Amino acid sequence: MTQLDHNEVTAPRITAALFATCLADTMFPDVAKATVTVLERLGVRVEFPQAQTCCGQMHINSGYQRDALALIEHFVETFEQYEHIVLPSASCAGSIRHQHGMVARRLGKPALAARADAIARRTREFSEFLTDVLKVTDVDAYFPHRVTYHPTCHSLRMLHVGDKPLRLLRAVRGIELIELPAADQCCGFGGTFAVKNADTSTAMLADKMANVLGTKAEICSAADASCLMHIGGGLSRLTSGVRTMHLAEILASTESGETHGVSVRPSRQTSNPGSGNDV
């Protein structure tokens, strides 16, 4: 594990282009802000290419590949010049890495596909970028709360991030990390699935929420704002009192509270170090 100070002293300054994702940009800006906070704390020079919009995953996964093609082209134009592209979403990273080239090829654009493939190799989801590129697991975060982590489907089975997010969380001071039962089961979001197959989606969400509530965690975290929008939407409807927070928001939290708009409230209950099922 590389210590933060060591990293700052020896590593050459890396420039990374942030792809905020359309969802975080529009609906959950705190997620993207927290991503910037953590990256800058680790000495990364973050750029935000203004032309960015959406990766096109919703269109691709709904069958509208022709509409997605324009978005893929736009994404490639916007990010082609950067050596590192980082984004706070495993699902969008999965689409960029596994779908952009495939769609371009299917629609007879081999040149675009080749450019998309090259970008795909430089694109990393937030936890991958921290552990694989920056080689950091301790980001000097402080978060004195009881947290359970939902490893999202695309982070597990498309990107194969394994336990990278958990390694990052375990290094957070003050955190009480509770293992989520049946963690690898889908929450039922699935993009337009949540609307097209709303009943099945809700049945899956009900089981996910039961598992989250069973941990008695204050916060359910994940690497995707989209899955958290789903789980959080259900928890909010139940007035369960359990909040959702993106992995980046937890890692952005520090003792001094110097974060971009993210408040770290002190825990209302004293945690008992011996009582939790620590992951």
Added chain:
Amino acid sequence: MSDRTNLPVYAPLGVGRLQGDRTFPAAAKIALADGQLRSNLRSATATIRAKRANVVGEVADWEELRRAGEAIKASTMASLDTLLIELERNVVANGGAVHWARDAAEANRIVTGLVQATGAKQVVKVKSMVTQEIGLNEALAAAGIEAFETDLAELIIQLGHDEPSHILVPAIHRNRAQIREIFLQEMPGVDRSISDEPAVLAGEARRYLRKKFLETKVAISGANFAVADTGTLTVVESEGNGRMCLTLPDTLITVMGIEKLVPTWTDLEVFFQLLPRSSTGERMNPYTSTWTGVTPGDGPQSFHLVLLDNGRTATLADEVGRQALHCIRCSACLNVCPVYERTGGHAYGSTYPGPIGAILSPQLTGLTGDGVNDSLPYASTLCGACFDVCPVRIDIPSILVDLRARHVEAAKAASRIPSGERLAMAGVGWAMAGEKRWQLAQRGAGVLRHSTRRTTIRRLPWPLSRWTASRDLAKPPVQTFRQWWATEHEDPS
């Protein structure tokens, strides 16, 4: 003998029991309301999942085995035309007869004719997906021939006038109390005092079936694999009923999809390892039967192999979707699928449920743009659990995504009037393809902030009401990330 010279030059579409009468969301709604079904499925799939994980985990070269299975199937499909003729030649050389069926209707006519030629009025059956697919039992009944299912779960389904809901465990939606009720009501000569102990129920079924095995002259089976270079057919099973059917009667008729082929005898070693561990979670299945044509004085003296297309050639023509033909019907994808676990198999409307059904059924029947099976590729969150367990590495999520694109293309071709969804997707796509347009759209979304004084949005108009029926939606923020970045990071000078 062979009538393959009469096969059409076009690829026939699949007919038979490959499509339900309502879309997946509509059928799922009914299934989701059945609490007994949900609880039966939850415990049954969890049990099989755990068993599979255990026995797969102990095989050090499991990933290599999967890759071998994938490679054998891919090369088989690449030369299916010549391998099928090789199979036919070897079956015939060993005293069997081979029949080619374009679709379900033709296969039913062939089998019915073969049974009628023996004069038999009843047949025993080995559990088989393909005879479910073509609706053979119903076709035989229409000709006055009674078919008796001899697999325990299939017997439960048949006695209960029910439909299978799982590839491997067709009665997964029934628990033992329900099975006892079915036996008491429907099994001729049942012992009225039976309990719902599994051993007691199985014993009662054995007593009933033993008589059928001994008095029936014709058996009908499917096949797990056919070996081209020897002409050998194989059936793997757990209960021994298959062995009875394959050895006792005078006549054996095997119906097989044309994709169930492997090139050589040695290829079987890969699948005999992959299949039992993936399907029942066993290291080895209890019974493996293989036969090659007929053997004088031993077993059935008359053997017929019916090779069925029913949409398979059409599926083979698709570069992405053809992988679905690699399936060895283990049902591991069903057991890990979070959608299947909640809805069960009937919601898929086809003989083939679960993730494999969602990619196989619409390809066999064809996507029309507005058909019932067009809803199947959407019956998934693309969570990817199915691909991880597939013993032949069928990339089900990618095929689902491809079929969705084919559905949209078919819908566009079928109707000149665009659907609301198509218009919305085109509109959002247009807005997102340009940064200025997208920023305007973001400001438009921000207006939703003022739709409610609550901290979250609890009601939205159709079709987003399907979201807010069970989930709140966060209010859009005062400031988008882009706006915040401009104030914090962009140097105004």
